[in-house]
Every structure is written in C-alpha cells, then in structure tokens.
Amino acid sequence: MAATRRVGTQTSGTRDLLLDCAERLMVEEGYASVTYRKVAAKAGVTSGLVQYYFPAIDDLFVAGIRRANERNLRQLTEALEARPDDPKRVLWEYSRDEAATSVMLEFMALGNHRKSIRSEIADATNRVREVQLAALTSYWREHGNGEDPSPAAMLFLMTGLPKMIQLEEGFGILAAHEEIVALVERYLDSGAWGTDRGNQPNVKAPTKRPRSRPKG
Amino acid sequence: MAATRRVGTQTSGTRDLLLDCAERLMVEEGYASVTYRKVAAKAGVTSGLVQYYFPAIDDLFVAGIRRANERNLRQLTEALEARPDDPKRVLWEYSRDEAATSVMLEFMALGNHRKSIRSEIADATNRVREVQLAALTSYWREHGNGEDPSPAAMLFLMTGLPKMIQLEEGFGILAAHEEIVALVERYLDSGAWGTDRGNQPNVKAPTKRPRSRPKG
C-alpha cells in the first residue's frame, strides 16, 4: 500500500539515486546502517528529502526488495533459457550465488519482525519460485521417471540446501557443508531425475560455481 | 569478554529475574522489544539496574543464549539416551520443534550484524552439534552400511531441513514442505542408514512431532 506509493515524477532520478545509495549501504554495512540520515549523507541530500520519497523507512526497504527481485528474475530466466537441458543444475548454481543469497538473508533477517518487509519477501520469493517450478515441471514431464522426488521437492532441495549452507557458514557453524555439496553435485552429474539421456554433467560449464551475480 | 562479566553475587536472584523477563519479551514481541527500559518495566526495577547487570544490551542477549543453550543441551541428551536405537529420528524430531527453532531463528536474525551475538550462537550451535554428531557416529559405526551419507551429512539433513522449512513457513513462502517431511519420514521408517535390524518406525512414539520444547 504505502509501498506502492510513488512520489515525484516517474522519471525522478533522485528516487533511483536514493535506492542505489541504500542498497550500497545495505551491502557494505548491513541493514542497520540504512537510516534516513545516512542514506541522505551518501546521496548528498537532506534526510527530509529521503523521507519525502519514502515516507516510512520500510518503504525504502520494500522498494529495494522489488527492484532487486526484478533483477534476479531477469537473470534467472536468462540462465534457464540458456541451459534448457538441465534446469535443476541451473537452479542449484543460481541458489549457490553468494552475493545474492547474503542480501536475501539480510532482508530475511530484517523481515523477521517487520510485517511489510516480510510479506514483500514472500511475494518476491514466490514469484521466483513460480518460474523455477515451471522449468522443473516441464523438464520432469519429458524426462522424469516417476520414482524420484517431485519437481516441487527437487526445487526445495536445489534452492534450500545452498541457502541453509550459506546461513550456517555466515555464522561460523561447523557442518558437513562440503560433503553435502559434493553429494548433490554427484547426484546432478549422474543424470538422475531424468534418465532417458546420458545427461553429461557439463557441456561447456566449468565445475566451479558462479560468484558474481549482482548482489540484489 | 564483556559477556563473561558477572556482576553481583552469583546467587543474585535479580539477574535471573531480568533474564526471565528478557526471554519472555523476546518470545512475545521479538528481540526489538528487548530494551533496557522495557525489561526494567517488566521486572519492576529501574533501567539503570538492568544496565548494572548487563553493561551493554548485547551482554543480556548473550547471557540469554547461554542459558537457553544449556537447557537445550540437557533436553537433547535426555532424548538421545531415551531412544538409543534411532538417533537420527531423535535429531529429526528435536529439530522440528517449533518453539525452540523460532527462538533460534530470532537469535540468528539478531546475530546477523552483532558480532558478539553471532559468535555466541555459533558456539552454542557447535556444542549441540558435537553431541548430535557423537550420537550419530557411534550408531553409524555399529549399523552403517558404508554407502549412505556420512554421519555429518546425515546430521546436516536431519537438523538443517526442518530449520529451512520453518524459516520459509514463517515468511509465507510456498514450497513443498509437507512433501519433504513425508519423504524424510518415509526414509526414517525404512530403517535405511543402519540396515541390520528391522528398525520399526515407532516403538512407542506417536507419529506426531513434539511441540512443547522450552522455547530457549
């Protein structure tokens, strides 16, 4: 509601500038440093002006989540289209991107007790999930063998495990993360869950995961 | 360091009272409501007195994490001793406890940008993990068949999946949570990962998971 509000001209460069500054502050110092006063200082304006565009501080976060999610959706779609032969590997690698996950975890932490942010994250996640599930499902219809986990379960594993691993690693929690990763990658390489073709592990992709997805 | 500080007599009832009030505030309203002034009001003392026992607000959280972790460790040990025939099921059910997980997630959110809290959580988690891994490992030595995931990997799955599920559910993220749960429980019932005995799914435990572990 308030989140949808758009103050100023639609072409307002100021608004985008403020979002850029807020996003950089968030990445560099965490959400606790995203305050009206600090965003204003970074953008070279007064804090009142920031409040003009984002009447409540959560409006700023919600707008940031939306913008970042649009970026992610675009990138995900491209990655899926570029590699239609193995969507589950695409999702696994997509979810293992560190920058994007750390920002998502940051937002989740922030949303833990801020209703408007929490539901914005749910919406964003569900939109991404829709695309992911569609890709897995259509692949499953052609190649699935009826015994393995369903597309929805596969999706949870391919996207949930990397997030859990990164969450724990960020805290310094010891766990068999490398072993889990190796386990999944062996599974992906085996071509399981879609067995009518050999499913070579990599046509051209290296064995290393990407590390450079934009941080939003 | 500052966290180790102990002001007042060791038997100070005031200190424990303050920790109780802080914990209740945390559960009822979230960590954002755990402030010197609110804890003091709840305990019927001045905020200065709270500061006397916990010079920085994070000291209060750290002390709370420690106390809660001791409770959890005690309960986990009892549960493992009561059911030595299937430690992985004990860990699965232990990790599916909602109250304990939600408080842990609360602390993780809090620790996301508070160094002293983050490392206290890591310590607490690793201490619990040590006990869990020891139980799984000794079971694995007697019953394992050498092909399935290692004890450490099994531990990550049995404890990590429930946390991920609860994290997502708390946000309203749609995912195949029920299917994953069913999948794991079918796996547990099958007696896999320790196949020399039939491993009846339940000797006396009901199929429902516990819901009442103390919230720390």
Added chain:
DNA sequence: GTCTATACGGCGATAGAC
C-alpha cells in the same frame, strides 16, 4: 555491591514552512 538519576547523541516519524 546495589541501585538511582540524569544527560547525550542517534534514531524514525510528524507537521509544517518555503
């Protein structure tokens, strides 16, 4: 050792001046 009183700067939010 325990506890109170007070002050300071930073925060989100609001009302209103230009």
Added chain:
DNA sequence: GTCTATCGCCGTATAGAC
C-alpha cells in the same frame, strides 16, 4: 518538491546515594 524543527524512544556513560 524540498527542507527544517521538533518529538519521543533508544543505547550508553557517568556521578553518586545507600
């Protein structure tokens, strides 16, 4: 559209009463 002034709450520091 832009910016200022002000409010109440926050964590923290300190001085001192009992």
